[in-house]
Amino acid sequence: ILHSFLPPELRLSPDKLSRRLFRYFSSYCYYDIAELDGVSPNELYNAVQLYLSNTASVSATRVSLTRPPNSSTFTFNLSNNDYLYDTFNGAAVSWEHHVTQRQSQSFSWRPVSDEKRGFTLKINKKDKPFILPAYLDYIMDSAAELRRKNKDRLLYTNSRGGGSIDSGGRGWESVPFKHPSTFETLAMDPALKDEIIADLREFSEGKAFYERTGRAWKRGYLLHGPPGTGKSSMIAAMANHLGYDIYDLELTEVQTNSNLRKLLMKTTPKSIIVIEDIDCSLELTNRSSGEKKEKPPAQKPLPSGAAASGEEAQVRSVTLSGLLNFTDGLWSCCGNERIFVFTTNHVERLDPALLRSGRMDMHIFMGYCSFPALKILVKNYLGEREEEEERVWMELEEVLVKVEITPADVSEVLIKNRRRGRRVALEELVKVVKGRVEERKVVDGGEEVVEEVKRTLESPNDGGGGGTEMSVDDERLDDAKEGKELTV
Numbered sequence: 001i002l003h004s005f006l007p008p009e010l011r012l013s014p015d016k017l018s019r020r021l022f023r024y025f026s027s028y029c030y031y032d033i034a035e036l037d038g039v040s041p042n043e044l045y046n047a048v049q050l051y052l053s054n055t056a057s058v059s060a061t062r063v064s065l066t067r068p069p070n071s072s073t074f075t076f077n078l079s080n081n082d083y084l085y086d087t088f089n090g091a092a093v094s095w096e097h098h099v100t101q102r103q104s105q106s107f108s109w110r111p112v113s114d115e116k117r118g119f120t121l122k123i124n125k126k127d128k129p130f131i132l133p134a135y136l137d138y139i140m141d142s143a144a145e146l147r148r149k150n151k152d153r154l155l156y157t158n159s160r161g162g163g164s165i166d167s168g169g170r171g172w173e174s175v176p177f178k179h180p181s182t183f184e185t186l187a188m189d190p191a192l193k194d195e196i197i198a199d200l201r202e203f204s205e206g207k208a209f210y211e212r213t214g215r216a217w218k219r220g221y222l223l224h225g226p227p228g229t230g231k232s233s234m235i236a237a238m239a240n241h242l243g244y245d246i247y248d249l250e251l252t253e254v255q256t257n258s259n260l261r262k263l264l265m266k267t268t269p270k271s272i273i274v275i276e277d278i279d280c281s282l283e284l285t286n287r288s289s290g291e292k293k294e295k296p297p298a299q300k301p302l303p304s305g306a307a308a309s310g311e312e313a314q315v316r317s318v319t320l321s322g323l324l325n326f327t328d329g330l331w332s333c334c335g336n337e338r339i340f341v342f343t344t345n346h347v348e349r350l351d352p353a354l355l356r357s358g359r360m361d362m363h364i365f366m367g368y369c370s371f372p373a374l375k376i377l378v379k380n381y382l383g384e385r386e387e388e389e390e391r392v393w394m395e396l397e398e399v400l401v402k403v404e405i406t407p408a409d410v411s412e413v414l415i416k417n418r419r420r421g422r423r424v425a426l427e428e429l430v431k432v433v434k435g436r437v438e439e440r441k442v443v444d445g446g447e448e449v450v451e452e453v454k455r456t457l458e459s460p461n462d463g464g465g466g467g468t469e470m471s472v473d474d475e476r477l478d479d480a481k482e483g484k485e486l487t488v
Ligand SMILES: Nc1ncnc2c1ncn2[C@@H]1O[C@H](COP(=O)(O)OP(=O)(O)OP(=O)(O)O)[C@@H](O)[C@H]1O
Pocket: 185, 186, 187, 188, 225, 226, 227, 228, 229, 230, 231, 232, 233, 234, 345, 366, 406, 407, 408, 409, 411
């Protein structure tokens, strides 16, 4: 009866009709996202699945857990007909996963699953203008990010072959990057560590900021400090924290500025470009001086093998300005989201052009082992602190301020004595640090004596310089000789 009264477009089966009526009066709208679009996979379905499997708001009543091979984390998927709630821009949405059996198996060249899977997104009609399509874009971006984080990261180098960039080779050779260093295991001042982590987060989330301010989306860090203080470990921790690849650029292997540019052009976004020991890699003379720069001794001969004239050598070698052009000049915008890290043991040897403000955004000094850093190292190697160790810790805190010991040295002692038990390892550490204090006293004493001897020799009233008697305590002089060679 109803059919005969209704217009043709509404003459539907009761089931469909009731659904349409329900949707018409409902305050929600629904979006179906099927696994397959015809026979090809639906990218959005995969993105939603990945996004939901990592979303923090696990409010579904039943989820299926999985652990992919070689992964340390569990992921979960929605079970059939279960819901998960999410919020975006303050609006609540829900996702339902449905799995149904395929009715008829039409012939297909590709293997098609027996099940038909899909997600249904339910959002309030009033929220629709505010969250669509931004929410779906956000899901696609988040999924791409998760995919990148889950994939093996790579360490590239230009010094292991990979084909010379000149002869059309790739220039970079890669290996899987598996360095275990993280910010948690990195022993350094906690305040500085937090500052670096915050800086990295700001950088990686700063796309809009960099666009708005017209700056190239890149950041430079200069790590300096004595050997064995964790500069390389810091780079690994940065890469692990951000999930970036690392390009370890061996400058001495690059022959010309143009090759350097080609190599850097081949780096991918979301990567860290590292130049270790920059003071040794290049003759980093002041680029404005216009003087001819001698080819650095470490630099390899030119591929042609021909002896280049002085002029040619100048043109055909990597210069500071060539490097800065890429890190800072017009070329810096070729490729987004890149971090440059330079390390050096001698910051004072670097060209001021490299140090001027704005060039390297952050100068990080990796110093000798402080007490908070020591606590992290002990925790890394020996585990959590125990109750009855108060005395040893007090002793360590007291002596540590008197010496310069690198985290690498501390690690060495702890690794060597780890098997002998925690207590013994700590006692050994105290012994080593105290030993260093004693050594230092001798050296300091020696230096004092040297100064005193110098003063005596230089003073004409005392008859110094003529081999006459000196008023130096013999015993201290002996000590000094043991500790340090006298060079007066
Ligand atoms: N701050 C640190 N935190 C944790 N471990 C450290 C730290 N510093 C050094 N180590 C340990 O010492 C070893 C050497 O450190 P690393 O290679 O990072 O030093 P570096 O500063 O890069 O030295 P170099 O200037 O000689 O290149 C590392 O394998 C690491 O185990």
